[in-house]
Amino acid sequence: MIHRLLTIIGEYFLFLRQVFSKPEKWRIFFKKLVEEMNAMGIGSLLIVAIVSVSMGSVITIQTAMQIESSWIPTWTVGFVSRTSIVMELCPTIISLLLVGNLGSRITAEIGSMRVTEQIDALEVMGINPASHLVLPKVIASLIVNPVLIIYSICFALVGGYITIILSGSVSPYDFMDGLTYCFRVYDIIYAVTKTFVFAFIMSTVSSFYGYRIEGGALELGKASTQGIMVSSFLILIINVLITQIML
Amino acid sequence: MIELKNVSKYFGEKQVLFDINTQFEEGKVNLIIGRSGSGKTVMMKCLVGLYAPEEGEVLYNGRNFHHFSHADQRKLRAEMGMVFQGSALFDSMTIEENVMFPLDMLTDMGDKEKIDRVNFCLNRVELPNVNKLYPAELSGGMKKRAAIARAIACNPRYLFCDEPNSGLDPKTSLTIDELLTDITHEFGITTVINTHDLNSVIVIGETISFIYEGKLAWRGNSQNVLTSDNKPLNDFIFAQPLTQRIRQTL
DSSP states (O other): OHHHHHHHHHHHHHHHHHHTSOOSOHHHHHHHHHHHHHHHHHHHHHHHHHHHHHHHHHHHHHHHHHTOOTTSOTTHHHHHHHHHIIIIIIIIIIHHHHIIIIIHHHHHHHHHHHHTTHHHHHHHTTOOHIIIIIHHHHHHHHHHHHHHHHHHHHHHHHHHHHHHHHHOSSOHHHHHHHHHTTOOHHHHHHHHHHHHHHHHHHHHHHHHHHHTOOSSHHHHHHHHHHHHHHHHHHHHHHHHHHHHHHO | OEEEEEEEEEETTEEEEEEEEEEEOTTSEEEEEOOTTSSHHHHHHHHTTSSOOSEEEEEETTEEGGGSOHHHHHHHHTTEEEEBTTBOOOTTSOHHHHHHHHHHHHOOOOHHHHHHHHHHHHHHTTOTTOTTOOGGGSOHHHHHHHHHHHHHTTOOSEEEEESTTTTOOHHHHHHHHHHHHHHHHHHTOEEEEEEOOHHHHHHTOSEEEEEETTEEEEEEOTTTSSSOOOHHHHHHHTOSHHHHHHHHHO
16 A cells, blocks of 8 residues: 555656656747646636635624624624635635636646557657646646635635625624725735645646556546546645745 | 667556667568567657667667767757658648648758749649638548648658558558658668558558567568468458468468
């Protein structure tokens, strides 16, 4: 069991070494990078917006319900909602959502190329398949995921604000006061840093599981599930470490 | 010339190739034949460097491929073209982009020159007017021909084909055989084909290596393949009732 785990970790780092080598042609690399950013970013906008609005609404309702005391000022609802959304919910939950959405797509795409010998074809041509196929995906996710998280934070806060207007539990002015109270740019840096690391884990682990497939369609399904599970597990562990280090 | 010297290949405990010694001659159609599971594809993957044999040498003009520097391996691979069993065309690209891909990656040709070369290759394999189609829109035979066009795009010195006739009807198989033979002689390519198609064996095999249970059981050519007294080879060649009748007439 430990031997197998160490072997997989070793293979992962050898794979990363292959991925982070100089692209064969920069023009082709940038073309693929733009294609990947387009597919990853545009393809995720709707689902991220829906989940973010829902998450913002729910956290605002729950916070408002918990802080029903005359001793606690009502702007606290906005403050607590903002802090939860910016520092934890959007970076972590949306990153986990993106693992399911983008990560599984990456594993399936690379895995099906492996199964249908397209990766072998690249290798026979003398092209480094790991760098050619995976590097644009990794760089694209490092650029796109933080942007998606900022976008998600905006939608979650808007969701919370709309909920406050509709429910009337707290005055919208007090809620806005809370949202802007003691705002620190460092919180955004913290959120983006986390997302950046999560994006790296998602893209490299998903690619790794697709790249090492041996067999057919059944293995492809298994690899996709494994990629999602391992990425999610690592994201949760790293989340604790980053939080401990940065806060 | 390509040569295999004492090549053995293992997957874990299981030995797949046993001490193979054979040669593939320059400018000729060289066949590797044998039953399914005999080790033909593994042998071809050793030849193109996708697998490294545990024992023995794969020699290109006397130099061991697996001892080449990374740069030399890349240089040699730029001289190789390969047609895979399932064609291995890139799904996300059109046929034109597929054929242009090695030109984009491995040459410094201008756009006009690349388009001309792509059209030449597609016309050569008799696939005009498919430039903008995707692989999923082509039949099996057309895919194979597109894969051949991609494989010859960079004027390769060596062409490797893994079961180019598999899954094709007899007429299309013939067309692919003729095409591979013509291309080999026209461009002076050293072609190595993995096959268990009997027409290929009888008609196009200028050298034939017969693999039986991972061992080289016989070596010859299309002239003497039907008259050999090698039992495993005869069991393979004359397995079908039709070929048994042919044998009776020989």
